[in-house]
Amino acid sequence: MKAQDKEEEELRRLLIESEILEGTLTTLRQRLSLIEASITESRMAAETLQGVKSEKRGAEILVPIGGGSFVKARIEDNERVIVGIGADVSVEKTIDEAIKDFEERLGDLEKTRQSVEQQFLQVSQRLEADRERLSEILKAREGETRPVRTP
């Protein structure tokens, strides 16, 4: 009876824990996709800055305005650009400074991505172990009830 109670308790704990772990995995997955979007954006910005830097002043460019449409423009300044620093504030920097900033940002994002991926792996492994233990308990139960049923 005591052992049965203990098993019941473990079963309940495993069920609750699996549910929590699944929730954590969903959150981590969302965080990963946000980080990946930021990485793509920062890479794109750094690449654009490299491109602008290599162009001459007055070069004709097309500025995207959405909907696959563009407005014709010319590069007036190929040395300084405006970079957002968060909290609705932007600062004028040299292109080299801006590129360096984006590279640093990319480095930080990569580190965060690795740590989130590591967490994801740990939680997945824990969830897998819980599921295995759950099916073990359920199988053992089936084994216990079978002889009772057969006369």
Place this chain on the structure above:
Amino acid sequence: MGETIPPALQEEIARIQQIQQTLQAVSLQRQQLELELMGIDRAVSELDRLTDDAIVYKSVGSLLIRSTRQTLLQELRERKELLNMRVATLTRQEERARERLKDSQQRLQEKLRLSNIAP
């Protein structure tokens, strides 16, 4: 087992669910404000490294409007103060909701115990 849940228990369970929802909403709001605060800190430390003649802009809708480093630092400080106050209020609300949740859970457990003893 299998019988309907007594109304008093149902009421307590509904109360617990409601408090849990409130708690979730409040803590989400607090987390968002804390993220905004982190953004402000980052911007302030970046502005701190610049000199007063730096060219800076402020986002207004889809426009960037030219401003000065001092004005922006002042604005950020004010926003930070306001956000800190709101975070403190939300933290208090969260604590209160947690206490109510604990009380409600204890009441539910007591009611469950009594209904088990009852024939």
